[in-house]
Amino acid sequence: MALTAVIRVPSRALLRPWARLRDAALGWIEPAGGGGVEVSAQRFASQKVLVEPDPAAGVAVMKFKNPPVNSLSLELLTELVISLEKLENDKTVRGVVLTSDCPGIFSAGLDLTEMCGRNPAHYAEYWKAVQEMWLRLYLSNLVLVAAINGASPAGGCLIALTCDYRVMADNPKYCIGLNETLLGIVAPFWFKDNLVNTIGHRASERALQLGLLFPPTEALQVGMVDKVVPKDQVQSTALSVLAQWMAIPDHARQLTKNMMRKPTADRLLKQRDADIQNFVSFISRDSIQKSLQMYLEKLKQKKG
Numbered sequence: 001m002a003l004t005a006v007i008r009v010p011s012r013a014l015l016r017p018w019a020r021l022r023d024a025a026l027g028w029i030e031p032a033g034g035g036g037v038e039v040s041a042q043r044f045a046s047q048k049v050l051v052e053p054d055p056a057a058g059v060a061v062m063k064f065k066n067p068p069v070n071s072l073s074l075e076l077l078t079e080l081v082i083s084l085e086k087l088e089n090d091k092t093v094r095g096v097v098l099t100s101d102c103p104g105i106f107s108a109g110l111d112l113t114e115m116c117g118r119n120p121a122h123y124a125e126y127w128k129a130v131q132e133m134w135l136r137l138y139l140s141n142l143v144l145v146a147a148i149n150g151a152s153p154a155g156g157c158l159i160a161l162t163c164d165y166r167v168m169a170d171n172p173k174y175c176i177g178l179n180e181t182l183l184g185i186v187a188p189f190w191f192k193d194n195l196v197n198t199i200g201h202r203a204s205e206r207a208l209q210l211g212l213l214f215p216p217t218e219a220l221q222v223g224m225v226d227k228v229v230p231k232d233q234v235q236s237t238a239l240s241v242l243a244q245w246m247a248i249p250d251h252a253r254q255l256t257k258n259m260m261r262k263p264t265a266d267r268l269l270k271q272r273d274a275d276i277q278n279f280v281s282f283i284s285r286d287s288i289q290k291s292l293q294m295y296l297e298k299l300k301q302k303k304g
């Protein structure tokens, strides 16, 4: 899929790992000689995030493609944010369906290998990318509908929670929830805020402390998802919902969305650096590293 937009990239940004990853993901080429440069974005379909635009309908479908389980690696997070930014800058697009290209899995959440056995600089870079993904999705002016076509624990659930509406496949094997406590870790306050805004305080308190993973019917009852449909209707239902939301004038809907969500996002925006420091010191603890390694081992042994 060719894309001919010209984007100005300051050359110093190309030196940062985040920017390097982004540029690699998008196939941007720095001409010999460097300097402040103009580069052409040549691909829209990147490796980990597939974007299928439908300009006539004013929508796009964004599919995560990071097999086997769509874990949210630094690379996937980077591509997701860049793809979203492109769609936001595309005047023909007003709504996006977020879904998965991996059978049976929406997303396994944050990539445990990004949080295990790495150095503090890596943890800080990774957490900044997680924050960025959440802020961009949560505050997006686009209508976002999650088509949850598989398991959606922890960070996968968080992505769904950032959307304006959630449609889930009715397979009882697919579960959704913030299960961090089961891993011996704690969901950060902004994960918690997003959940409270969606299902209320009491239900969140129970779900978070117990690390509950809800099958579709229970997720519907508690308000974690808005609609449960047969698997083969998840995407089409999400597109129908998108059309309903897009019938509202954009400016009125966007201002309302911002009014509802900005105070929650501002809580993180005011303390992003402190939140990164908290994450780095928490995740670097020996006891937490042991818990995560044991959890990963358990996942691997499950197969054998």
Ligand SMILES: CCCCC/C=C/C(=O)SCCNC(=O)CCNC(=O)[C@H](O)C(C)(C)COP(=O)(O)OP(=O)(O)OC[C@H]1O[C@@H](n2cnc3c(N)ncnc32)[C@H](O)[C@@H]1OP(=O)(O)O
Pocket (backbone or CB within 6 Å): 068, 069, 071, 105, 107, 108, 109, 110, 111, 112, 113, 151, 153, 154, 155, 156, 179, 180, 183, 185, 186, 187, 188, 279, 282, 283, 296, 299, 300, 302, 303
């Ligand atoms: C202050 C700290 C706050 C941090 C907040 C954290 C948020 C998070 O999101 S932490 C991640 C939480 N995620 C989970 O608990 C999900 C773990 N995964 C699963 O439960 C299952 O894998 C599944 C239900 C998503 C899919 O099951 P299945 O289809 O049976 O696949 P496998 O379990 O066999 O997994 C295949 C392969 O993938 C590896 N893997 C699974 N999840 C992750 C992950 N989140 N990160 C990295 N890798 C993951 C798994 O170990 C297998 O690897 P191999 O054995 O090497 O094939």
